Amino acid sequence: MNIAQKITAKREHLVSIKDALTILKALSEDGEDSFEYSDDQITEMTTLSEESETTIKSIESLEKMETALAAKAEPVRTHMGHNAPAAKKDVPMDLMTKSAVCSLLGFVQSKSAEQVASEIYKGEMDTINAYTKGVAIHKTAVMGADTTTATWAAELVRQQYAEFMDLLQPVSVFARLSAMGITVDLTNGPVTFPSRTNAANASGSWVGEQGVIPLGKLSLASKTMSPTKLAVIMAMSREIISQSVPQIEGIVRQAIIDDTAITLDNNFLDASAAVAGVRPAGILAGLGAIAPAGGGTVANIIADIKSVIAPMLSANMGAKPVLLMNSNTLLTLASLPSSVGTFVFRDEITGSGTLLGIPVVTSTTIPATMLIGLDAAALGYGMGAPEFATSESATLTMANADGTAPTQATDGAGGLGTAGEVKPDGGISVVGGADSGAATAGYQAQSMFQTYQLALRMVLPANWMAVRVGGIGHIAALPW
DSSP: OOHHHHHHHHHHHHHHHHHHHHHHHHHHHHSOTTOOOOHHHHHHHHHHHHHHHHHHHHHHHHHHHHHHHHHHTOOOOOOOOSBOOTTOOOOHHHHHHHHHHHHHHHHHHTOOHHHHHHHHTBTOHHHHHHHHTTSSOOOOOOTTOOTTOTTOOSSOBOOOHHHHHHHHTTTOHHHHHHTTSEEEEOTTSOEEEEEEOTTOBOOOOOOOTTOOOOOOBOOEEEEEEOOOEEEEEEEEEHHHHHTOTTHHHHHHHHHHHHHHHHHHHHHHTSOOOOBTTTBOOOTTTTOOOOOOOSSSOHHHHHHHHHHHHHHHHHTTOOSSEEEEEEHHHHHHHHTOBOTTSSBSSHHHHHHHSEETTEEEEEETTSOTTOEEEEEGGGEEEEEOOOEEEEESSOEEEOOOSSSSSSOSOBOSSSSBOOTTOOOTTOSOOSSOOTTOSGGGTTOOEEETTTTTEEEEEEEEEEEEEESSOOOOEEESSOOO
16 A cells, blocks of 8 residues: 555545544434533544544644655756756756757757757757856767777766766765765776774873873775766667657656666676676675564564674664665655554654664665665765767667676686676677677677668766775665
8 A cells, every 4th residue: 555545545534533433423412401421432432532643743744744755755957858948047957868869869960969958959058158167068970980999989078077966966875874874976987995894992091290102003994986887878769860850868868867867876886896897896795794683572573683883883873874765665664654644754764864863875776675874974885977979880780788688797718607797808799709609699780871770879987895894784685
């Protein structure tokens, strides 16, 4: 039963309570002056009155929860016409998306991206000025490019990664945690994080007059985060692009947000080991899951929350403690009734967004039965500016990176590799290549020029690492 259905059921129940109270009240109004209620009737009226108050409060709380969730799930605004109001001001991500759209349409219409921007976004000076003032950087199309040339590029759009992460925050765990920790820009190459060991002791000592001040031990270490990247190419027919203005903007924009959030979070929260030059390790790599306390009683839920926080406290960490859980899990906790009919965690969740005083981050990308406790400040997060390039002449090998042939996720010798990972120099080359074998069987190479298509490529530098080791606890199979 969802929130709306619960509200409806509560309202129907409230009506039945009021009907019963009306009947009892009518007894005194219709009876003689000497009429007195029996003890059972008085008890019934008291019970109904208390139940009415509780139900009203429950309805109000559910309505607040519904409003809060609706605000978080507010659809992304897209451009709905060519004649936008002159006062409209774009956020940076809008400029990035519109730049990609202008690049695509520029190819189709044989116009410059600047001209397309002035035609389809009339009155939106932020978008138009992005081209003339260099906010959106474009390069001339490189004709005759192929997939073995690292710099094949056409209309290139860059935007600061910070604004891109802001847009991902409502749906991505990685984006929300990065706002709490140490975040660096990977655009210009590797970044070194200084850190200290947990065992180091630089605390002071009590020293008497003329006493010799002792030395403390501060053990420092450094960790280097190298750029890794998420990348994808999408092929679209020219007819689809030319006939879909302005809807194409919303499609491109939402696809970038949704798919990037899912991929980032799935890998960020998994237990996979790092693959050199390909992907970082999931934050649960090498960690054993904690056994849950038991069923979904209040005592067991509190015990489970304490158990996933315990590793953090044992490591003397917890500058920014966070609980991670699926959105539906939080809704379950907010709706958990006590023995007296009130909601145990509702007020804290709706009031401060915490559980037992610990901030909660939720997303549908978190496994439904998983609960994670960690220190967001103990992780380092790296991102770069999303880069878009468009080509009408590239030849593509039409395969994704799943676990079924044909796939770009090969093992380097023609066999199936790890889904979602393409090894350095791996994947299916247009002609021949070291990876030719069972995993590449049945692939097709397709020319964008010959099939009247355009290819849009996105490359997003991304990485993460533990600046301080330890402090993460998780339950993989919650019973509540």
